[in-house]
Amino acid sequence: MQEFVYLNPGFSLLVGLGVLFLIFLVFVGIRDAYVQRRHAIQHNFPIVGHLRYMMERIGPELRQYWVANDKEERPFNRSERSWVYASAKGQPNTFGFGTSEEVYSAGYPIIKHATFPFPDTKAPALGEDPSDLPCLKVIGETHGRTKAFRPRSMVNVSAMSFGSLGARAVTAINAGCHGAHAMQNTGEGGVSPHHTKPGGDLIWQLGTGYFGARNDDGTLSIDKLVAQVEKTPQIRAIELKLSQGAKPGKGGMLPGKKVTPEIAAIRGIPVGKNCYSPNAHTAFGSVDELIDLIEVIAERTGLPVGIKSAVGQLPFWEELAQRMRERNQGPDYIQIDGGEGGTGAAPLTFADHVALPFKIGFARVYPFFQKEGIASGIVWVGSGKLGFPDRAVVAIGMGCDMIAIAREAMMAVGCIQAKQCHTGYCPAGVATHSKWMQRGLDVDDKSQRLTRYLKTFRKELISLAHAAGHVHPGQFTGDEVEFSTGVNQFTSLADVLGYHRDPAPPPVIADGMMVGKG
Numbered sequence: 001m002q003e004f005v006y007l008n009p010g011f012s013l014l015v016g017l018g019v020l021f022l023i024f025l026v027f028v029g030i031r032d033a034y035v036q037r038r039h040a041i042q043h044n045f046p047i048v049g050h051l052r053y054m055m056e057r058i059g060p061e062l063r064q065y066w067v068a069n070d071k072e073e074r075p076f077n078r079s080e081r082s083w084v085y086a087s088a089k090g091q092p093n094t095f096g097f098g099t100s101e102e103v104y105s106a107g108y109p110i111i112k113h114a115t116f117p118f119p120d121t122k123a124p125a126l127g128e129d130p131s132d133l134p135c136l137k138v139i140g141e142t143h144g145r146t147k148a149f150r151p152r153s154m155v156n157v158s159a160m161s162f163g164s165l166g167a168r169a170v171t172a173i174n175a176g177c178h179g180a181h182a183m184q185n186t187g188e189g190g191v192s193p194h195h196t197k198p199g200g201d202l203i204w205q206l207g208t209g210y211f212g213a214r215n216d217d218g219t220l221s222i223d224k225l226v227a228q229v230e231k232t233p234q235i236r237a238i239e240l241k242l243s244q245g246a247k248p249g250k251g252g253m254l255p256g257k258k259v260t261p262e263i264a265a266i267r268g269i270p271v272g273k274n275c276y277s278p279n280a281h282t283a284f285g286s287v288d289e290l291i292d293l294i295e296v297i298a299e300r301t302g303l304p305v306g307i308k309s310a311v312g313q314l315p316f317w318e319e320l321a322q323r324m325r326e327r328n329q330g331p332d333y334i335q336i337d338g339g340e341g342g343t344g345a346a347p348l349t350f351a352d353h354v355a356l357p358f359k360i361g362f363a364r365v366y367p368f369f370q371k372e373g374i375a376s377g378i379v380w381v382g383s384g385k386l387g388f389p390d391r392a393v394v395a396i397g398m399g400c401d402m403i404a405i406a407r408e409a410m411m412a413v414g415c416i417q418a419k420q421c422h423t424g425y426c427p428a429g430v431a432t433h434s435k436w437m438q439r440g441l442d443v444d445d446k447s448q449r450l451t452r453y454l455k456t457f458r459k460e461l462i463s464l465a466h467a468a469g470h471v472h473p474g475q476f477t478g479d480e481v482e483f484s485t486g487v488n489q490f491t492s493l494a495d496v497l498g499y500h501r502d503p504a505p506p507p508v509i510a511d512g513m514m515v516g517k518g
């Protein structure tokens with residue numbers, strides 16, 4: 001006789017629900033990894049990736065009571081990251097209930113509005129692209145470069161190499177820049193096909209390794225540089241990197257196992273061999289030699305040539321300003337990078353303690369060029385956590401004509417500030433070469449996010465300019481910003497600095513358009 005085993009109905013129900021739940025998880029996992037394309041974290045970490053978004057949603061409440069407040073995380077706090085993410089996603093980035101900032105705390109900036117703002121309705125580009133914001137200066141005009149040009153965007157993407165970023169991130173950034181008529185700086189790792197495919201404009205940076213333009217012994221080859229420029233019409237300017245804020249004066253080593261055939265071809269180095277970037281340039285070793293090299297590159301390519309540097313000891317800058325005036329030659333633009341700047345990898349002491357922060361460094365350097373009467377002929381670029389409208393306004397009031405942003409662009413293309421860039425295991429697929437991790441980074445979606453972020457940023461800069469009575473944010477001066485400098489004391493930026501920036505050329509408007517567009 002057959003025996004029947006009777007299961008407890010409650011137990012059967014539980015097993016059934018458990019099986020259904022497992023099937024549900026399998027579906028979620030398949031959807032995360034293979035179907036959805038919006039979220040890199042869900043692709044790279046199927047199922048558990050959802051936790052991040054849940055935590056992000058309830059984060060403010062959790063943190064308010066138990067963990068950290070919105071202003072505590074570093075290098076970018078939660079409020080700053082939220083602003084970038086919201087701008088990139090095209091979500092409303094307005095906030096309710098007033099400021100949560102401590103507006104009396106020392107160093108807090110206030111932008112002073114005009115009683116009679118410049119009417120938005122009279123804005124030159126309104127109706128076409130309200131975020132259009134060309135630079136007020138023409139790069140290379142002062143030194144008569146053949147290919148001098150007016151950058152179409154006042155905000156551009158600062159140097160980040162293919163190598164420190166993966167192929168998809170580089171492509172997404174280039175496409176994002178293209179969509180916003182902005183420029184992407186290649187970083188010192190050379191010009192890769194990922195930089196050129198989408199067609200966005202480039203600044204080609206040369207560091208001490210001269211990647212893409214080097215002889216076998218690692219020295220600079222002007223002929224190779226010219227050849228690369230000739231075959232890459234996207235390159236609008238060349239940048240000589242003297243240093244970057246996160247690790248000035250520090251060389252680097254790319255281990256042989258990371259020197260893939262692709263990287264080797266781009267950099268012009270042997271496959272599989274350790275690749276050393278020295279900490280000092282071999283192509284020049286003095287101010288005059290630097291100017292000589294700049295003139296040779298500009299002469300051979302026709303392109304404007306700029307320099308990028310963090311600020312440490314000052315005699316170099318004083319001498320550079322003097323010699324530029326005496327020779328009427330030298331860099332067409334100068335990018336000052338703050339010590340708070342980012343990097344793919346740097347020793348902690350360098351990142352934390354070497355080079356002055358942006359506001360101090362810039363304020364030390366700029367007056368040397370004013371003293372020589374040449375500051376207004378140079379295009380000044382600022383970088384170091386300046387990817388936010390209020391900070392950009394301060395930088396402009398100090399003398400900047402353009403803003404360069406790096407980590408904010410990374411966030412726009414998906415970086416969640418996991419700070420694992422140096423390990424190669426970036427969970428967002430941004431700073432990694434892992435094919436699987438990168439698959440989560442959808443180039444179309446992320447490039448559109450960067451475009452939106454750049455446009456939102458520029459639109460907000462334009463709104464602030466109008467509120468202060470200007471047509472263009474490049475007209476901000478140190479008189480329109482104040483800092484809290486003590487109990488019930490506010491001092492103008494110009495007084496804190498001890499100088500007034502040279503006025504930017506006035507925007508010229510013809511036929512309702514800003515001249516120089518396009």
Ligand SMILES: Cc1cc2nc3c(=O)[nH]c(=O)nc-3n(C[C@H](O)[C@H](O)[C@H](O)COP(=O)(O)O)c2cc1C
Nearest residue numbers: 158159160187188341342343344384385405406407
């Ligand atoms: C991943 C990464 C790679 C970078 N690579 C370079 C580089 O190749 N050359 C360079 O001059 N600066 C490099 N930088 C520095 C940035 O260009 C920029 O100057 C700095 O991060 C400050 O801008 P931010 O605060 O907007 O990030 C890099 C920064 C990051 C985050």
Ligand code: SF4
Nearest residue numbers: 415418419420421426
């Ligand atoms: S997510 Fe983390 S590892 Fe990836 S780029 Fe951002 S900080 Fe670096």
